[in-house]
Amino acid sequence: xxxxxxxxxxxxxxxxxxxxxxxxxxxxxxxxxxxxxxxxxxxxxxxxxxxxxxxxxxxxxxxxxxxxxxxxxxxxxxxxxxxxxxxxxxxxxxxxxxxxxxxxxxxxxxxxxxxxxxxxxxxxxxxxxxxxxxxxxxxxxxxxxxxxxxxxxxxxxxxxxxxxxxxxxxxxxxxxxxxxxxxxxxxxxxxxxxxxxxxxxxxxxxxxxxxxxxxxxxxxxxxxxxxxxxxxxxxxxxxxxxxxxxxxxxxxxxxxxxxxxxxxxxxxxxxxxxxxxxxxxxxxxxxxxxxxxxxxxxxxxxxxxxxxxxxxxxxxxxxxxxxxxxxxxxxxxxxxxxxxxxxxxxxxxxxxxxxxxxxxxxxxxxxxxxxxxxxxxxxxxxxxxxxxxxxxxxxxxxxxxxxxxxxxxxxxxxxxxxxxxxxxxxxxxxxxxxxxxxxxxxxxxxxxxxxxxxxxxxxxxxxxxxxxxxxxxxxxxxx
Amino acid sequence: xxxxxxxxxxxxxxxxxxxxxxxxxxxxxxxxxxxxxxxxxxxxxxxxxxxxxxxxxxxxxxxxxxxxxxxxxxxxxxxxxxxxxxxxxxxxxxxxxxxxxxxxxxxxxxxxxxxxxxxxxxxxxxxxxxxxxxxxxxxxxxxxxxxxxxxxxxxxxxxxxxxxxxxxxxxxxxxxxxxxxxxxxxxxxxxxxxxxxxxxxxxxxxxxxxxxxxxxxxxxxxxxxxxxxxxxxx
Numbered sequence: 151x152x153x154x155x156x157x158x159x160x161x162x163x164x165x166x167x168x169x170x171x172x173x174x175x176x177x178x179x180x181x182x183x184x185x186x187x188x189x190x191x192x193x194x195x196x197x198x199x200x201x202x203x204x205x206x207x208x209x210x211x212x213x214x215x216x217x218x219x220x221x222x223x224x225x226x227x228x229x230x231x232x233x234x235x236x237x238x239x240x241x242x243x244x245x246x247x248x249x250x251x252x253x254x255x256x257x258x259x260x261x262x263x264x265x266x267x268x269x270x271x272x273x274x275x276x277x278x279x280x281x282x283x284x285x286x287x288x289x290x291x292x293x294x295x296x297x298x299x300x301x302x303x304x305x306x307x308x309x310x311x312x313x314x315x316x317x318x319x320x321x322x323x324x325x326x327x328x329x330x331x332x333x334x335x336x337x338x339x340x341x342x343x344x345x346x347x348x349x350x351x352x353x354x355x356x357x358x359x360x361x362x363x364x365x366x367x368x369x370x371x372x373x374x375x376x377x378x379x380x381x382x383x384x385x386x387x388x389x390x391x392x393x394x395x396x397x398x399x400x401x402x403x404x405x406x407x408x409x410x411x412x413x414x415x416x417x418x419x420x421x422x423x424x425x426x427x428x429x430x431x432x433x434x435x436x437x438x439x440x441x442x443x444x445x446x447x448x449x450x451x452x453x454x455x456x457x458x459x460x461x462x463x464x465x466x467x468x469x470x471x472x473x474x475x476x477x478x479x480x481x482x483x484x485x486x487x488x489x490x491x492x493x494x495x496x497x498x499x500x501x502x503x504x505x506x507x508x509x510x511x512x513x514x515x516x517x518x519x520x521x522x523x524x525x526x527x528x529x530x531x532x533x534x535x536x537x538x539x540x541x542x543x544x545x546x547x548x549x550x551x552x553x554x555x556x557x558x559x560x561x562x563x564x565x566x567x568x569x570x571x572x573x574x575x576x577x578x579x580x581x582x583x584x585x586x587x588x589x590x591x592x593x594x595x596x597x598x599x600x601x602x603x604x605x606x607x608x609x610x611x612x613x614x615x616x617x618x619x620x621x622x623x624x625x626x627x628x629x
Numbered sequence: 630x631x632x633x634x635x636x637x638x639x640x641x642x643x644x645x646x647x648x649x650x651x652x653x654x655x656x657x658x659x660x661x662x663x664x665x666x667x668x669x670x671x672x673x674x675x676x677x678x679x680x681x682x683x684x685x686x687x688x689x690x691x692x693x694x695x696x697x698x699x700x701x702x703x704x705x706x707x708x709x710x711x712x713x714x715x716x717x718x719x720x721x722x723x724x725x726x727x728x729x730x731x732x733x734x735x736x737x738x739x740x741x742x743x744x745x746x747x748x749x750x751x752x753x754x755x756x757x758x759x760x761x762x763x764x765x766x767x768x769x770x771x772x773x774x775x776x777x778x779x780x781x782x783x784x785x786x787x788x789x790x791x792x793x794x795x796x797x798x799x800x801x802x803x804x805x806x807x808x809x810x811x812x813x814x815x816x817x818x819x820x821x822x823x824x825x826x827x828x829x830x831x832x833x834x835x836x837x838x839x840x841x842x843x844x845x846x847x848x849x850x851x852x853x854x855x856x857x858x859x860x861x862x863x
Contacts (some may be wrong), residue, residue: 170842207662209663209665210660210663210664210665210827210831211662211664211665211666211831211832211835212663213660213663214660214824214827214828214831215828215831217824218821218824218827220771220817220818220821220823221763221766221767221768221771223760223762223763223766224695224696224699225695226704227695227698227761228694228695232762237761237764239761239762239764239766242762242766243768245764245765245766248766251712260750260816261770261816261817268767268768268769268770269768269769269770269818270766270768297707298832299693300693300694300695301695301733302686302687302693302696302706303697303821303824303825303828303829304686304825304828304829304831304832304833305828306681306828306831306832375835395747464670465670465839468669468670469666469667469668469669469670475667475669475670477673478671479670479671479842486686515841517836517841517843518839518841519673519674519836519839520839521839521844542696543692543844544702545839
């Protein structure tokens with residue numbers, strides 16, 4: 151029998167203590183002093199706390215996913231990390247999930263408690279073991295859920311990874327980037343620490359830009375307007391780096407004759423709680439949005455193009471916040487589809503002549519169920535739409551998911567695993583890759599740059615705005 | 630038939646089966662002690678359809694990339710589990726419907742199924758030992774459970790002719806192993822069939838509710854649907 155040699159990866163070992171945490175304690179940040187944002191305490195019995203948290207926070211679906219795995223290995227080749235590193239067995243989803251599974255077995259499962267060696271049950275010895283666990287669940291998995299969809303038993307490995315991240319977050323054992331973004335979201339209500347003044351100024355600026363471009367004076371980007379058809383929520387990245395997406399949305403909403411508003415508070419639909427596994431943060435951010443919609447008596451919540459924002463606001467947030475959904479909550483792509491289907495806006499596909507392929511965001515396709523809607527829109531606004539293979543629920547992660555874009559220490563491994571995505575993109579021969587996720591924009595841009603692909607990343611709204619046929623009589627109308 | 634074999638085929642099996650039932654009841658009681666989450670969102674799909682799809686997923690090798698791309702492994706899975714079914718059925722047929730194994734073609738079918746499963750079991754063991762990714766995660770339980778199954782198939786092949794007048798050893802071996810299995814299974818990975826419906830249920834419920842599965846559904850977000858749903862406020 152031929153036995154292949156195991157080449158272990160030596161997963162990046164980032165340190166336990168970070169400067170950001172020390173500074174946050176020193177500055178006496180409210181989120182830290184009130185105990186909402188945890189920092190690492192080397193003098194505490196973190197292993198004991200970890201085990202206690204495991205016992206108190208675990209749910210039935212998690213227990214089932216922890217006990218049902220038969221170690222068949224069928225998940226291995228669904229993971230872009232393993233596909234990029236086929237000789238490294240520590241890259242398989244089952245190995246990563248086993249790191250929490252063996253602790254669960256040692257602590258809670260009958261066989262593991264009595265004869266631990268029989269089932270590889272193991273208790274973490276010290277904080278370094280917890281740190282190693284951190285580097286696996288944060289650094290070697292984008293929680294894309296592709297392995298879950300390919301598990302014959304139905305084991306939800308992505309759920310286990312998020313759960314483990316959450317336990318470590320409670321102990322402050324997190325990558326520096328995760329701590330920083332969580333801190334900003336706790337402290338300012340948005341993950342990029344955008345001030346209210348910056349927010350309002352950017353909206354005003356975009357209103358003027360879009361109005362001037364179209365030559366119309368009544369184009370509005372309303373803020374805190376009550377009784378609108380919908381409340382529009384955005385990604386702070388749009389304010390900081392990509393405000394054109396807000397202008398594009400405003401243009402489309404204007405020509406659709408829409409009654410809409412942005413809230414002054416509760417506008418950030420992104421949610422780092424999804425990535426850090428911190429349900430309390432997740433609930434806090436999501437509740438801000440839901441309460442803004444209630445306060446303004448909006449008819450629905452519309453979420454701008456963002457993968458984890460969509461999943462968090464549409465699905466997970468209501469559960470984290472303990473908030474029963476009362477009004478429809480949808481992606482702006484669904485809103486766009488409705489406008490086109492009902493003839494509220496006219497589009498001309500000949501205005502987007504470049505070949506376009508579509509990248510499904512993991513959080514939207516595998517965890518959100520939106521797969522046909524963006525395609526329906528793209529086929530109406532693009533002259534040359536082509537699918538990448540595989541697609542829809544089987545698409546590969548952009549490799550920036552799971553919050554990995556904020557964790558610089560894991561970037562080399564992430565880009566190595568991105569070879570799978572790069573090959574997939576290259577095979578389409580498309581000039582543009584469209585995605586409905588801001589995280590994927592950055593993830594794909596990294597892939598394109600690193601693997602020198604001749605492509606650009608766009609969003610659905612960009613293409614719709616470009617294809618928009620301005621009604622006759624409008625100064626900006628094209629023949 | 631001597632008394633040892635008679636007791637082993639009947640009282641011992643029943644006792645072991647009762648033990649298995651009690652252990653599983655305890656296991657389910659343990660499982661249900663953990664809280665389940667209440668879903669607070671409006672559905673886009675159907676949790677019920679999702680659960681149904683998820684539960685029969687295993688019978689649709691085309692549904693998952695992992696089975697679609699590895700038809701050989703899927704075929705092994707089918708053969709192995711048909712062998713398990715045949716072996717378990719034999720433990721009931723021999724004491725309670727022995728006439729069935731007086732029909733030679735039936736004996737041959739059972740032996741064929743268990744023989745094929747025996748070969749697959751060997752393949753699986755070789756795969757587990759030779760694939761680094763599998764070797765790394767494999768536990769003593771994984772190896773011993775597989776070895777026991779291989780042994781069980783071999784014992785089954787010898788036992789199903791059911792000819793104690795020629796030699797009782799094959800039957801003693803088969804039923805001895807069966808009794809051991811019934812006691813061992815609740816503590817081993819072989820119990821995966823107990824968790825399978827629950828794992829599939831939870832996954833199907835979540836993803837079905839969101840409209841992720843079943844795939845290929847028509848979008849429920851058609852213009853008319855949304856207009857109707859909206860408007861709790863102007």
